Amino acid sequence: MKIRNLLSLFLVTILSLLLFGCAGSDNREFSSIEELKDKRIGIKQGTVYDGITKKTFPEGEYFYFASASDLASALKGNKIDAFAIDDTILSEVIKENPEIGRLNEHIASFECAFVFNKNDHGAELSEKMNVMLKELRESGELDRLYEKWLNYDSDTVMYDISSLKGGNGKITLASQTGCPPFAILLNGKIAGYEVELVALFCEKYGYTLEVDEMYFDGLLSAVQSGKADIAVGGIGKTEERAKSVIFSDTEAIVYGDVAILKKGTSSAQGFFDGIYTSFRRTFIDEDRWRMFFQGIFATMAITILSIILGTLLGFVVYTNTRNNTGVVLKIVRFSIWLIQGMPIVVLLMVLYYIVFGKISIDSFWISILGFTLTFACSVYNMLSGAISTIDPGQKQAAFTLGYSDKMTFYKILLPQAISYIMPSYKSEIVSLIKATAVVGYIAVQDLTKIGDLIRSRTYEAFFPLIVVTVLYFILAGILNALVKRINIRIDPRKRTPEQILKGVKTE
Amino acid sequence: MIEIKNLVKIYRVNPIVNDLSVTINDGDIISIIGPSGCGKSTFIKCINMLERPTSGQIFIDGEEITAAGYDLLKVSRKVGMVFQSFNLFENMTVIENVMNPQVDILKTSRQQAYDKAVKLLKRVNLFQKAFSYPDQLSGGQKQRVAIARTLAMDPEIILFDEPVSALDPAMVGEVKAVIKDLTHTGKTMLIVTHDMDFARSIGNRLFYMDEGTIYEEGDPETVFNFPKKEKTRRFVNGLKVLEFKIDDSDYDFYGAYASIDEYCRRNHIDYRKSFHIHSAFEELCQGILLEKLNDYRVCFSVIYSQKDDSVEISVLYGDEPCNILEENQSSLPLKIIKGISSSLRYEKTDEKGYANRILMEIR
Numbered sequence: 001m002k003i004r005n006l007l008s009l010f011l012v013t014i015l016s017l018l019l020f021g022c023a024g025s026d027n028r029e030f031s032s033i034e035e036l037k038d039k040r041i042g043i044k045q046g047t048v049y050d051g052i053t054k055k056t057f058p059e060g061e062y063f064y065f066a067s068a069s070d071l072a073s074a075l076k077g078n079k080i081d082a083f084a085i086d087d088t089i090l091s092e093v094i095k096e097n098p099e100i101g102r103l104n105e106h107i108a109s110f111e112c113a114f115v116f117n118k119n120d121h122g123a124e125l126s127e128k129m130n131v132m133l134k135e136l137r138e139s140g141e142l143d144r145l146y147e148k149w150l151n152y153d154s155d156t157v158m159y160d161i162s163s164l165k166g167g168n169g170k171i172t173l174a175s176q177t178g179c180p181p182f183a184i185l186l187n188g189k190i191a192g193y194e195v196e197l198v199a200l201f202c203e204k205y206g207y208t209l210e211v212d213e214m215y216f217d218g219l220l221s222a223v224q225s226g227k228a229d230i231a232v233g234g235i236g237k238t239e240e241r242a243k244s245v246i247f248s249d250t251e252a253i254v255y256g257d258v259a260i261l262k263k264g265t266s267s268a269q270g271f272f273d274g275i276y277t278s279f280r281r282t283f284i285d286e287d288r289w290r291m292f293f294q295g296i297f298a299t300m301a302i303t304i305l306s307i308i309l310g311t312l313l314g315f316v317v318y319t320n321t322r323n324n325t326g327v328v329l330k331i332v333r334f335s336i337w338l339i340q341g342m343p344i345v346v347l348l349m350v351l352y353y354i355v356f357g358k359i360s361i362d363s364f365w366i367s368i369l370g371f372t373l374t375f376a377c378s379v380y381n382m383l384s385g386a387i388s389t390i391d392p393g394q395k396q397a398a399f400t401l402g403y404s405d406k407m408t409f410y411k412i413l414l415p416q417a418i419s420y421i422m423p424s425y426k427s428e429i430v431s432l433i434k435a436t437a438v439v440g441y442i443a444v445q446d447l448t449k450i451g452d453l454i455r456s457r458t459y460e461a462f463f464p465l466i467v468v469t470v471l472y473f474i475l476a477g478i479l480n481a482l483v484k485r486i487n488i489r490i491d492p493r494k495r496t497p498e499q500i501l502k503g504v505k506t507e
Numbered sequence: 508m509i510e511i512k513n514l515v516k517i518y519r520v521n522p523i524v525n526d527l528s529v530t531i532n533d534g535d536i537i538s539i540i541g542p543s544g545c546g547k548s549t550f551i552k553c554i555n556m557l558e559r560p561t562s563g564q565i566f567i568d569g570e571e572i573t574a575a576g577y578d579l580l581k582v583s584r585k586v587g588m589v590f591q592s593f594n595l596f597e598n599m600t601v602i603e604n605v606m607n608p609q610v611d612i613l614k615t616s617r618q619q620a621y622d623k624a625v626k627l628l629k630r631v632n633l634f635q636k637a638f639s640y641p642d643q644l645s646g647g648q649k650q651r652v653a654i655a656r657t658l659a660m661d662p663e664i665i666l667f668d669e670p671v672s673a674l675d676p677a678m679v680g681e682v683k684a685v686i687k688d689l690t691h692t693g694k695t696m697l698i699v700t701h702d703m704d705f706a707r708s709i710g711n712r713l714f715y716m717d718e719g720t721i722y723e724e725g726d727p728e729t730v731f732n733f734p735k736k737e738k739t740r741r742f743v744n745g746l747k748v749l750e751f752k753i754d755d756s757d758y759d760f761y762g763a764y765a766s767i768d769e770y771c772r773r774n775h776i777d778y779r780k781s782f783h784i785h786s787a788f789e790e791l792c793q794g795i796l797l798e799k800l801n802d803y804r805v806c807f808s809v810i811y812s813q814k815d816d817s818v819e820i821s822v823l824y825g826d827e828p829c830n831i832l833e834e835n836q837s838s839l840p841l842k843i844i845k846g847i848s849s850s851l852r853y854e855k856t857d858e859k860g861y862a863n864r865i866l867m868e869i870r
Contacts, residue, residue: 411607
């Protein structure tokens with residue numbers, strides 16, 4: 001325990017130095033696109049800025065990031081020299097990070113619109129949306145809404161999604177928060193200009209609304225695969241995108257701006273004030289600490305359910321196929337090869353977008369399915385490995401004493417295999433809890449994703465990452481302690497003579 | 508009573524047990540000896556169906572256990588087995604190893620099973636180890652527990668598959684004593700062993716197995732003292748034999764030379780004797796017979812007795828009687844042969860395909 005404390009202290013010190021001490025100490029300030037042309041440029045992956053950036057800075061060195069907050073952290077950490085992003089988002093970033101500034105010229109402008117599937121249903125929804133947009137524009141309501149979300153703060157009132165009556169079915173919305181003013185996280189809930197418009201749309205046409213949070217590069221594929229009906233997040237119209245999805249009429253125009261680091265404007269606050277502000281924004285503002293609990297719950301639920309279900313599945317498959325040699329065994333081996341051969345994040349996306357692409361299942365359950373499958377494979381391999389190391393002589397002895405195959409397995413082989421398996425089983429559990437960090441890719445809000453979401457609001461990396469790290473340590477510790485208890489209970493060698501001879505009088 | 512009729516067990520293509528028939532009476536104590544790989548273990552494992560016979564029939568008390576669909580549980584009730592490698596259940600204590608099979612299979616109450624286990628463990632002198640695990644015991648102790656476990660199931664027949672082969676010499680005695688003690692219980696016992704003294708003293712019958720079948724059987728003293736067949740004689744006297752046939756003058760001389768080398772090394776034959784065996788082969792087969800015979804067919808055997816460290820060479824040749832020792836008395840090869848042998852004689856023989864035999868004892 002002491003060593004762990006020391007380690008985290010060390011980690012915290014290093015990170016504090018990086019974040020507060022020496023960030024951007026020696027770089028110069030850029031003032032034009034020309035100066036940046038061969039520098040390191042950050043790109044938000046899956047956005048139109050990919051193309052725009054490469055056209056604007058053709059000789060640049062490109063780095064891809066998942067969100068604006070990552071881009072801001074990278075810029076502050078001097079890992080990139082500039083990045084291009086929506087002016088609206090950049091304003092937000094600058095508000096939270098005084099050391100970031102912008103170039104005076106726009107590098108692009110484009111029209112933002114809602115995205116629909118390219119089928120009849122999508123076309124119908126997009127028609128309806130255009131009708132609504134026209135009405136709102138004519139009444140001036142559209143501009144008023146845009147203005148409201150451009151200047152939002154924690155008191156801004158968002159349409160209450162849960163009050164939607166429905167009647168004509170459900171709309172699933174794919175969004176990425178962290179795209180102000182279009183989609184943001186406000187007081188722990190999803191809000192923003194486009195989200196509110198979708199909510200109004202649902203009210204007008206009698207739908208209920210469900211929001212799936214995902215990474216920007218997953219938005220279009222979610223709509224294309226039918227996982228979502230509408231996608232929002234300041235998605236710009238491009239010809240290429242129009243080939244695979246339908247765009248509604250334009251509801252906002254945004255400009256592409258270039259973010260750079262300002263020279264000599266390190267935070268005016270003192271070191272401890274800085275930490276306090278960061279802490280307040282990460283945990284206290286908008287009660288964000290609640291979100292961490294949500295994340296803990298999701299991570300724990302996925303891990304524990306996957307362990308239980310995976311253990312059961314692996315065990316059942318093993319016990320039912322252990323005497324098979326032919327086709328059945330080949331099928332089992334093939335499935336294991338297939339599942340274990342894929343990176344877990346790819347497996348999750350295959351399940352989410354392809355296998356269950358057309359079926360409406362909560363991504364939480366899909367992630368449990370994914371981890372159950374991988375864990376079952378490990379359990380199967382551990383079991384078959386452990387059983388095969390047991391000397392076949394014991395099986396022969398059991399046979400000559402009259403044990404059936406099944407009794408031999410449960411009374412003699414399995415108890416030995418379990419004590420043999422336990423150490424690797426424990427380490428599998430710890431790696432599983434860490435592996436669950438990728439479920440954010442399929443719109444599950446686990447601990448890691450919550451950390452990302454909070455970073456997307458605060459543009460601060462320090463506290464969210466440290467807290468997420470520490471929480472993973474604690475969760476893994478709790479699971480380890482649980483397994484240890486089970487281990488003690490099932491280890492045959494830990495029994496006393498009294499337990500061994502239960503129900504027997506010994507003179 | 509166990510009746511075995513035309514038992515055959517084939518592994519891949521090799522017949523391990525080949526057309527074996529025998530009747531074993533109740534109360535027989537049978538020791539089974541024979542060279543490695545002769546099928547002794549496979550044979551007794553067929554008796555409790557641990558190895559499925561390829562063909563043939565086995566009857567125990569008149570019931571055919573090899574019949575399709577026969578309930579093998581009945582076999583395991585009647586026939587117990589003690590293994591070379593003990594095969595105790597590693598997840599159980601000594602007392603559980605003896606108790607649990609009774610509870611699981613015979614459905615005895617735990618109390619009865621415990622009482623019986625205590626009695627048996629006391630009998631094999633291991634009650635003080637009741638709560639030890641198998642890996643905490645010595646080999647001899649493990650084997651005694653295994654015997655107690657087998658006895659706890661009250662079998663009528665007990666098969667011992669080389670019960671002392673895996674033990675340190677110091678522990679062989681304790682296990683042999685326990686087995687000897689069991690011979691007074693009236694149970695039928697079959698004991699596969701490499702221990703000649705044990706095989707000779709323990710039973711009322713002895714099987715010598717070779718070529719996949721019971722090659723010779725009888726009362727142990729008779730088989731040991733007056734074996735009827737040559738192979739049996741060689742085996743019970745600990746004779747090691749190298750035999751190869753040459754039927755072409757272009758045979759692989761260096762290959763034959765190498766196999767003599769290998770044979771001498773394996774049997775730890777000292778350098779001088781080994782040199783003489785090589786010389787005898789060279790002079791007899793290359794020096795004399797190759798010249799002499801029109802039809803070059805020779806059977807060359809070396810027989811080494813571990814007991815008295817002596818080497819005998821037998822050479823069969825020619826289909827017409829022809830004593831090479833009589834002719835060319837003064838030839839160099841013959842002189843050499845006389846020099847390295849302590850006895851040398853010629854005899855006519857009616858062995859299949861050969862008319863002459865030279866027998867020589869290496870000095």
